[in-house]
Amino acid sequence: MLLALLLLLPMGGPGGGPPAVARPEVRAVRLTGPVIVDGVPGEDAWREVPVFTSFTQRDPVEGGEPGMKTEVRVAYDDRALYVAARMYDPSPDSIVVRLGRRDVLQNADLFQV
Numbered sequence: 172m173l174l175a176l177l178l179l180l181p182m183g184g185p186g187g188g189p190p191a192v193a194r195p196e197v198r199a200v201r202l203t204g205p206v207i208v209d210g211v212p213g214e215d216a217w218r219e220v221p222v223f224t225s226f227t228q229r230d231p232v233e234g235g236e237p238g239m240k241t242e243v244r245v246a247y248d249d250r251a252l253y254v255a256a257r258m259y260d261p262s263p264d265s266i267v268v269r270l271g272r273r274d275v276l277q278n279a280d281l282f283q284v
Contacts, residue, residue: 224243
């Protein structure tokens, strides 16, 4: 019973371990003009939205530097939240796409919001 209680104790935090690591912040910007949801963020309104690139990888080394560049922009208006993502790959023919059940991780490339 003692082991179970010890596992519930906090492992870090103020006075109890190393300081918390600052997490990068993605900023959503209010759009100043209309956008068309067509997979191409080419409207002038997207030019005002900052690009977020501070990603880390999950596999093969969690928290490591990603091997390929990813850019994400987040914007909103009175009706919706918009996410535009561009993932660069020097060999796009090697991108793996698999159909799978929801909430089941596949061995495939993934971008998730």
